[in-house]
Amino acid sequence: MVAAVAALPDSVLVRILTLLPLKERLRAASVCRRWHRLALDREVWRDVDVSPHRLSSRSLWHLLRRRFQPSMRSLRLRGTLRSALKPRLLSPALLAALGKRCPELHRLCLVETDLRFIPYGSIPASLTVLELSCCEIPSAWFSAALPHLRHLVIRDVPAFSDRHLLNVSSWSRLKTLSVFGAYRLTDAGICQAAPRLEELECLRLCQCGIGDSAAGSIGRYMERLRILEIGEDHALTEAGLNSLGSLRSLEMLSLNLYRTVSPSAVIALCRALPGLRSLQLHGVRFEDGIMDEIQADFPFCSFSEAP
Helix, strand or coil, X not given: CHHHHXXXXXXXXXXXXXXXXXXXXXXXXXXXXXXXXXXXXXXXXXXXXXXXXXXXXXXXXXXXXXXXXXXCCEEEEECCCCCCCCCCCCCHHHHHHHHHXXXXXXXXXXXXXXXXXXXXXXXXXXXXEEEEECCECCCCCCCCCCCCCCEEEEECCCCCEHHHHHHHHHHCCCCEEEEECCCECCHHHHHHHHHHCCCCCEEEEECCCCEHHHHHHHHHHCCCCCEEEECCCCECCXXXXXXXXXXXXXXXXXXXXXXXXXXXXXXXXXXXXXXXXXXXXXXXXXXXXXXXHHHHHCCCCEEEECC
């Protein structure tokens, strides 16, 4: 078995190493000189996920200096929440060193990380994708521009509010905005930000305060949307649904309807969207024949229904 592995070409071993968890990659470097060389190959460290581990700041500094490669494209980290009395994982100095060491870093995913003492301007300027999951952020975040940021994902960040969305919309040219579980984001905030989010192509709002006014602003200003998802905990009625008919470029629509919208309103909306190719409806079960009617009218549109 050992001989068979040793006989594999370098390109195959490098591919195997990229699939290993972090600890196994580090262990592989101590097997022999050949594996040490391969374990430091730029391809092995192109996409790095250390979120399964609770790293200390010291360990992260060590990885940054000894393992991370200039070619690294994506990094996923897990920090510690409410870390006022604990050493924090991230610091402005570490983020500055990360940006310098990894100039090709395009995607940064932070999970359960206390960012209250991190200035937003410390985030590496090379990022095109920023994902925050279960993080703590200060009120002043997103107040400065990340020149290349095009995709922002906010998941279960309770502090994310109307002010944050307005900060994002004031300078960014986002293509994708996904917000999940932000109860401080309101209908009014979405209405204020919508005129400056006209370049959006994908919008996902789940467990957010969206109603008819927000839907009207989305339909009025976000004409380039190709993907729209409105999840649970909204206050959308048929009037708001009708306003989405102006999204002529829309290709995929996902709605959690509860029982606030009639099947006829859904059919009318589909007829107003010539490019629609995927329709997903959740939270409602149509009567017999309604689903057949939709599929007959829109044969090129996939349809899914959930109770």
